[in-house]
Amino acid sequence: MRQLIVDLGERSYPIYIGEGLLEQAAQLFGKHAIPVKSPIMIVTDESIAPLYLGKLQSVLEGAGYTVHSFSVPSGETSKSLEMYERVMTAAIQAGLDRHSSIIALGGGVTGDLAGFVAATYMRGIRFIQCPTTILAHDSSVGGKVAVNHKLAKNMIGAFHQPEMVIYDTLTLKTLPMREVRSGLSEVIKHGLIWDRGFVDWCREHAEQLLHLDSEALAYALYEGCKVKSYVVSQDERESGLRAILNLGHTIGHALEAVAGYNELVHGEAIAIGMVGSALLSQRFGYESEIHRITKQLFERFGLPVQIPAHMETDAILEAMMHDKKFKEGQMVFVIPVHIGKVEIRSDVKVEWVREVIEQLKGKERA
Amino acid sequence: MRQLIVDLGERSYPIYIGEGLLEQAAQLFGKHAIPVKSPIMIVTDESIAPLYLGKLQSVLEGAGYTVHSFSVPSGETSKSLEMYERVMTAAIQAGLDRHSSIIALGGGVTGDLAGFVAATYMRGIRFIQCPTTILAHDSSVGGKVAVNHKLAKNMIGAFHQPEMVIYDTLTLKTLPMREVRSGLSEVIKHGLIWDRGFVDWCREHAEQLLHLDSEALAYALYEGCKVKSYVVSQDERESGLRAILNLGHTIGHALEAVAGYNELVHGEAIAIGMVGSALLSQRFGYESEIHRITKQLFERFGLPVQIPAHMETDAILEAMMHDKKFKEGQMVFVIPVHIGKVEIRSDVKVEWVREVIEQLKGKERA
Numbered sequence: 001m002r003q004l005i006v007d008l009g010e011r012s013y014p015i016y017i018g019e020g021l022l023e024q025a026a027q028l029f030g031k032h033a034i035p036v037k038s039p040i041m042i043v044t045d046e047s048i049a050p051l052y053l054g055k056l057q058s059v060l061e062g063a064g065y066t067v068h069s070f071s072v073p074s075g076e077t078s079k080s081l082e083m084y085e086r087v088m089t090a091a092i093q094a095g096l097d098r099h100s101s102i103i104a105l106g107g108g109v110t111g112d113l114a115g116f117v118a119a120t121y122m123r124g125i126r127f128i129q130c131p132t133t134i135l136a137h138d139s140s141v142g143g144k145v146a147v148n149h150k151l152a153k154n155m156i157g158a159f160h161q162p163e164m165v166i167y168d169t170l171t172l173k174t175l176p177m178r179e180v181r182s183g184l185s186e187v188i189k190h191g192l193i194w195d196r197g198f199v200d201w202c203r204e205h206a207e208q209l210l211h212l213d214s215e216a217l218a219y220a221l222y223e224g225c226k227v228k229s230y231v232v233s234q235d236e237r238e239s240g241l242r243a244i245l246n247l248g249h250t251i252g253h254a255l256e257a258v259a260g261y262n263e264l265v266h267g268e269a270i271a272i273g274m275v276g277s278a279l280l281s282q283r284f285g286y287e288s289e290i291h292r293i294t295k296q297l298f299e300r301f302g303l304p305v306q307i308p309a310h311m312e313t314d315a316i317l318e319a320m321m322h323d324k325k326f327k328e329g330q331m332v333f334v335i336p337v338h339i340g341k342v343e344i345r346s347d348v349k350v351e352w353v354r355e356v357i358e359q360l361k362g363k364e365r366a
Numbered sequence: 367m368r369q370l371i372v373d374l375g376e377r378s379y380p381i382y383i384g385e386g387l388l389e390q391a392a393q394l395f396g397k398h399a400i401p402v403k404s405p406i407m408i409v410t411d412e413s414i415a416p417l418y419l420g421k422l423q424s425v426l427e428g429a430g431y432t433v434h435s436f437s438v439p440s441g442e443t444s445k446s447l448e449m450y451e452r453v454m455t456a457a458i459q460a461g462l463d464r465h466s467s468i469i470a471l472g473g474g475v476t477g478d479l480a481g482f483v484a485a486t487y488m489r490g491i492r493f494i495q496c497p498t499t500i501l502a503h504d505s506s507v508g509g510k511v512a513v514n515h516k517l518a519k520n521m522i523g524a525f526h527q528p529e530m531v532i533y534d535t536l537t538l539k540t541l542p543m544r545e546v547r548s549g550l551s552e553v554i555k556h557g558l559i560w561d562r563g564f565v566d567w568c569r570e571h572a573e574q575l576l577h578l579d580s581e582a583l584a585y586a587l588y589e590g591c592k593v594k595s596y597v598v599s600q601d602e603r604e605s606g607l608r609a610i611l612n613l614g615h616t617i618g619h620a621l622e623a624v625a626g627y628n629e630l631v632h633g634e635a636i637a638i639g640m641v642g643s644a645l646l647s648q649r650f651g652y653e654s655e656i657h658r659i660t661k662q663l664f665e666r667f668g669l670p671v672q673i674p675a676h677m678e679t680d681a682i683l684e685a686m687m688h689d690k691k692f693k694e695g696q697m698v699f700v701i702p703v704h705i706g707k708v709e710i711r712s713d714v715k716v717e718w719v720r721e722v723i724e725q726l727k728g729k730e731r732a
Contacts, residue, residue, distance in 0.1 A: 123604075159490065
């Protein structure tokens with residue numbers, strides 16, 4: 001078992017990563033002095049529940065816990081105020097008290113929803129994350145929890161750090177291949193912004209990672225969490241440095257907004273976005289090698305590196321302007337300086353972005 | 367203008383108390399570097415809006431702020447998830463960003479609702495309180511914000527400290543007399559738990575307070591906030607000491623739950639509760655003087671000191687058992703040791719409570 005401490009002073013917490021960790025949940029709960037007297041509640045989704053809920057529940061019940069559970073429909077639509085109220089109602093009916101814990105068993109949506117319930121139930125109770133996707137390594141660090149408002153995503157939320165994260169790599173074996181690639185895209189991003197050595201390691205271990213080799217996965221998740229953890233511990237409330245985590249996300253979010261249903265998943269959109277940022281970096285005079293390495297890396301992982309040709313450049317630009325990351329009308333981009341280091345630039349010209357989108361659509365070669 | 371700092375480390379904030387302070391809101395906003403570039407939103411209620419919203423809005427607009435407002439119906443029913451969502455929608459439509467502020471102009475309900483919106487809009491933005499009731503001096507210290515769930519009061523909330531509190535004593539002049547007395551009951555409570563000198567001062571200045579003399583009110587609010595502020599700064603997350611603030615509340619909440627509509631307001635219920643706690647203190651061998659002084663004090667302020675005879679003793683006891691302040695089935699009470707000092711007792715016998723309720727109903731003399 002690997003262990004990483006997210007260092008946030010009195011809100012510090014460990015991430016445990018390893019094969020079969022759900023089986024050891026009771027010991028970890030004991031180690032963290034989660035009281036047996038107060039009922040606990042597992043929040044999960046309908047595709048994860050049949051696979052792992054029974055196991056986790058019985059392990060915890062075996063240790064004397066009174067375990068309730070609530071299962072939400074799979075997918076982003078569950079990150080709603082309506083579902084939030086339903087989980088709250090279930091928590092009250094289950095008799096959760098100030099000493100209770102809410103456990104998120106699932107991916108990012110489940111973690112965000114359950115985390116926001118934990119952040120606000122009786123003004124905040126313990127929150128424990130059991131991620132079942134690779135992508136969720138990202139949301140398991142940083143304490144950002146939220147639901148969507150009809151008018152805007154992640155608009156309603158809080159910062160609420162978990163008590164611990166239990167990352168059982170066995171649960172990743174059932175992920176669809178497309179989700180595996182998408183999750184690895186976010187892992188690689190953490191290398192690109194901070195650690196060239198880890199980028200090299202990812203390239204060399206692409207086969208093992210795509211085949212879900214437990215050792216390789218555990219290492220990659222550990223390193224990905226480590227980078228994010230370091231950045232977050234420097235900037236818990238997102239006032240500066242933390243913005244570097246958005247590498248590829250300005251273009252990526254716009255692509256997600258414009259793409260048709262299921263055309264691009266998150267990791268795919270940000271892979272294209274990171275290739276775009278590498279192209280933008282050339283306008284600042286940085287090495288063209290950045291673009292070449294970034295593009296080859298994502299190709300190696302079977303991730304897209306081009307914008308689907310039918311997407312309208314104007315629509316993508318328009319979507320970017322509406323992104324809440326836009327600071328008072330300025331185009332703010334995370335730009336790679338070299339592989340493993342980035343900077344925040346607010347002097348990116350709109351024409352450059354337009355040209356880069358065209359390049360990414362394959363209309364001009366980089 | 368009086369100024370009190372609520373000392374919570376990096377979350378410390380000032381409470382400004384004085385006559386006509388709403389007129390000076392722009393200067394105070396400037397002093398706190400509230401940015402003019404980001405829109406702000408005043409949340410108020412339908413009885414306060416016609417009295418003070420226009421003034422506050424024009425003062426702030428005069429200083430260059432873009433001011434939006436949202437008015438909710440008066441009364442506890444506005445502390446709902448439904449109203450929370452409506453205020454959120456208004457905030458999004460008004461274009462509030464991470465640098466925006468939400469201003470609560472009103473009593474405790476408005477403060478709790480607007481504060482919870484501020485705590486969770488984009489994971490937390492600035493919150494400024496402008497209380498317009500005496501009772502709200504209590505909720506203006508401590509950062510507890512919440513809405514009600516259909517199944518339980520204050521179940522959904524957060525700790526979110528304001529940027530500042532602007533307490534204009536002029537706004538208290540329009541309070542109905544019953545609300546004045548009710549608010550003063552909480553003020554006196556702060557004396558009873560912490561400061562005998564302040565209790566004596568209240569008794570000597572009952573006339574001035576009841577006549578809303580600005581100087582006397584400002585002093586009483588200052589002292590009340592000071593006691594609460596000291597207690598909260600010792601125990602921000604409510605893990606121990608803060609419980610002493612519940613003097614009179616165990617019986618008081620039960621009376622509110624059992625009373626018919628408008629039969630007892632909060633300050634009246636806790637006044638009776640505090641007299642009850644004084645009676646309970648005799649069971650622990652404390653001076654009967656505590657009961658005499660407490661009772662006379664509330665009588666002087668025209669507050670009730672007896673339980674209406676028609677209320678069923680069993681119903682009151684039952685309501686107490688359901689109070690979330692009950693720690694795992696134990697009767698926990700704040701008991702006066704002498705005037706100005708209390709202790710938490712978990713060894714209060716149910717029979718004693720029953721007897722005290724009977725005494726409060728006037729069936730036996732104390």
